[in-house]
């Protein structure tokens with residue numbers, strides 16, 4: 001598979017302050033790559049290096065096979081960019097502004113702008129400076145997606161969007177991926193990224209802590225399990241459940257001949273599923289894995305300079 005974006009030992013200093021301390025990652029073409037990290041982690045700085053809005057202090061960046069510093073307008077046309085903060089103060093309508101952006105982005109398929117605006121519920125005939133934060137964000141999304149670029153770089157794309165519009169945005173990302181486009185997006189919350197991303201990179205204090213597939217995060221995540229069974233003594237049921245790798249915090253409740261157990265499970269679910277086959281279950285609840293918790297654990301890894 002071809003690489004759409006890569007960074008090797010990327011360092012960025014603003015004056016004497018180093019913000020990126022040697023960031024490495026690779027994004028496979030045709031995939032969705034999500035960078036998550038707390039405020040100030042360096043997500044926007046990384047994206048701005050990819051777009052050649054700012055220049056790396058050291059390290060190497062490649063975007064669609066090119067050094068962004070040398071790519072010029074030709075490379076820019078192949079990219080759709082949604083900045084984290086949009087400044088739309090002009091006395092023009094959204095439609096006029098998008099027409100202006102077309103001069104930069106290159107041709108847009110006929111009807112595409114109206115289609116995207118309809119899907120997001122955006123009125124293109126309103127003056128941009130009168131638009132709410134959410135509507136400005138929608139205009140930014142139309143601008144990034146309209147020319148169906150090979151690469152989409154989206155900085156906090158769902159900020160200010162209500163849940164229904166977020167769903168529509170997720171559908172747009174899936175369609176773009178289906179078309180073979182590559183998507184590089186950032187967020188400070190995982191829940192936003194996990195619905196669309198194939199791979200998640202966690203950035204903290206200017207360093208990538210981990211790059212993991214969403215599936216991999218799922219496997220490492222904690223789930224809650226609750227089951228009710230008959231025909232077995234409570235202590236035997238507890239022993240069975242406690243014997244499964246990754247099970248902890250087992251609690252038991254006995255009432256009317258039924259035993260209800262609850263526990264947390266970290267890791268693979270197969271051993272639990274096999275054990276459940278030996279029980280006479282009357283109820284079973286296995287929660288969605290809490291990926292947010294898995295990621296928070298990674299944020300909590302001690303900093304290298306503090307070790």
Ligand SMILES: Nc1ncnc2c1ncn2[C@@H]1O[C@H](COP(=O)(O)OP(=O)(O)OP(=O)(O)O)[C@@H](O)[C@H]1O
Nearest residue numbers: 014019037038039040041042043044045046084188
């Ligand atoms: N032009 C600049 N001059 C000086 N410091 C800067 C500049 N741009 C960013 N920084 C600093 O770099 C650090 C990383 O900022 P960046 O905007 O990349 O973080 P982020 O992960 O995108 O966070 P957020 O989610 O808050 O946007 C911050 O501490 C910020 O103050």
